[in-house]
Amino acid sequence: MIPELSKPSVWMRDSKRVEEIIQAMHRAGPSTLQVISDFDMTLTRFAHNGKRCPTSHNILDNSKLISEDCKNNLKELLNTYYPIEIDSTHTVEEKLPLMVEWWTKAHNLLIQQKIRKDLLAQVVKESDAMLREGYKVFFDQLHKHNIPLLIFSAGIGDVLEEVIHQNGVFHPNIRVFSNYMDFDENGILCAFKGQLIHTYNKREGALLNAGHFQELQDRHNVLLLGDSLGDLTMADGVHNVENILKIGYLNDKVEERKESYLSTYDIVLEKDETMDVPNAILNHITGRQ
Numbered sequence: 001m002i003p004e005l006s007k008p009s010v011w012m013r014d015s016k017r018v019e020e021i022i023q024a025m026h027r028a029g030p031s032t033l034q035v036i037s038d039f040d041m042t043l044t045r046f047a048h049n050g051k052r053c054p055t056s057h058n059i060l061d062n063s064k065l066i067s068e069d070c071k072n073n074l075k076e077l078l079n080t081y082y083p084i085e086i087d088s089t090h091t092v093e094e095k096l097p098l099m100v101e102w103w104t105k106a107h108n109l110l111i112q113q114k115i116r117k118d119l120l121a122q123v124v125k126e127s128d129a130m131l132r133e134g135y136k137v138f139f140d141q142l143h144k145h146n147i148p149l150l151i152f153s154a155g156i157g158d159v160l161e162e163v164i165h166q167n168g169v170f171h172p173n174i175r176v177f178s179n180y181m182d183f184d185e186n187g188i189l190c191a192f193k194g195q196l197i198h199t200y201n202k203r204e205g206a207l208l209n210a211g212h213f214q215e216l217q218d219r220h221n222v223l224l225l226g227d228s229l230g231d232l233t234m235a236d237g238v239h240n241v242e243n244i245l246k247i248g249y250l251n252d253k254v255e256e257r258k259e260s261y262l263s264t265y266d267i268v269l270e271k272d273e274t275m276d277v278p279n280a281i282l283n284h285i286t287g288r289q
């Protein structure tokens with residue numbers, strides 16, 4: 001039905017079911033659809049030319065706004081906690097307190113750096129952050145068809161918004177739910193706002209978000225894009241879901257995590273740095289022929 005789904009890097013535990021969901025979404029049309037997506041390593045690339053691309057946290061961590069001493073501390077945190085985040089031998093319950101610990105320690109280190117708000121745009125410009133190949137078609141297509149895009153990120157909201165802006169695709173159909181920085185009267189980072197969002201508490205955020213973005217509530221078909229098992233709960237705040245199609249980017253530790261992704265995501269994309277599959281599905285759903 002959709003040639004992109006036949007690529008060897010595309011895995012489905014039940015391709016017939018996937019086809020049924022896509023057909024149901026096509027029949028219902030774009031006015032019933034919303035897209036809920038993670039940001040880091042889902043809308044952005046995991047790697048380019050064999051080199052890892054930065055998350056929104058890493059954009060700051062690697063920047064000139066951070067002292068060498070602090071860079072080392074942040075790197076140590078990354079080396080300690082990232083393997084735990086993606087470890088398939090531990091349960092989410094075991095990981096939860098450790099994720100809170102990572103994010104809290106990292107945010108406190110960033111606050112000590114007295115980061116200036118007016119320098120964020122420059123730091124993003126100088127970074128290696130890249131949206132996935134085909135991103136423009138993805139963002140523009142959603143905008144053209146008035147399909148809301150809710151970005152649900154455990155990254156840094158101010159930084160990820162800047163990445164999208166600088167790529168010229170921050171359209172008015174986008175809503176972002178993330179960790180936002182709080183600046184004092186001099187424009188210096190002094191705290192992070194609201195409840196902390198990390199990889200494995202997106203469900204709580206999703207339930208909170210149910211009241212936040214009322215305009216999304218009447219759209220009962222959901223295309224969900226994620227790269228971690230924590231992203232699977234991002235649509236839990238949507239009432240009366242009729243059809244949901246979950247697409248998971250499996251970027252890292254492929255063999256170890258293949259089974260768990262295949263049993264939870266409808267479509268799994270192995271080391272795919274493009275938006276080709278979501279774009280082809282959206283093209284099919286929005287095509288009215």
Ligand SMILES: Nc1ccn([C@@H]2O[C@H](COP(=O)(O)O)[C@@H](O)[C@H]2O)c(=O)n1
Binds near residue numbers: 082228
């Ligand atoms: N100090 C940190 C904390 C987290 N990360 C990574 O960011 C990702 C979270 O963002 P999503 O948009 O994917 O929700 C997460 O996967 C962590 O690996 C980081 O780089 N530094």
